[in-house]
Amino acid sequence: MKLAAKIFILAFILAPISIFSQNGSIEVEVIDSVQIKATSFEYILTLEEDYESYAVEEVEEDAKMNEIKVKNAQKMKLNNLETFLKNKKYKYTSLSESNLETNNKFNIFKVNDGFKVSLASFEELKKLSIEVKELDKVSGTIGKTTYQDKSQFEEELIKKLIEKAKIKAQTIAKYSNLTLGKIIEIKETKEVDNANFNFMDMIMKLDKRKNFNSASDVQNSNYTKAIVVKFKAD
Incomplete structure (x- = not known):
């Protein structure tokens, strides 16, 4: 393949992530992240409804009695749950006191309680x-998950971003017959506001954010930053 064709293909590939201007500079956009660990968690325990225990006919005949029946059953389950937490020596607090609600579809009373x-x-x-x-x-x-302070990782992340920007800018300079100079400007930007960032980086980030329901999903999180770096080029 001729050199001109190679340059054209390379320029086409790099176009979404880098910008070369004719005024003696090369500007590149980069996005990266560092992993931060969770330091504490909240786990919300609630009681499920046991609809099978209460026949609709009984509720219709004596709604008041069934209301008491449901409340007593829920209270017993709640006491059993609290006993479990105490025996296991967990640190817990009761959820805000819930009002007795009615499920209109089934006409069954329910209580939302937990810890x-x-x-x-x-x-x-x-x-x-x-x-x-x-x-x-x-x-x-x-529930709420607390992570390490992001400021601890600021220097590490900025270093990664600048190194990444240099590699991209050097590649552009090489195939543009230019000599890459010093950094003349750095701007931080929101990665979601700019479609020019590395597409695979974005896909990997989104993939890590999905299915955020199990315990393993919240063990770590990503601290992400995006910057635009302009280099002098001769």
């Missing part, structure tokens, strides 16, 4: 999520 469990490690979260599966009519949902 918020505070966990200090991923191992505790994983352990509790497994234990909950053994409990009767109890659902577990991951």
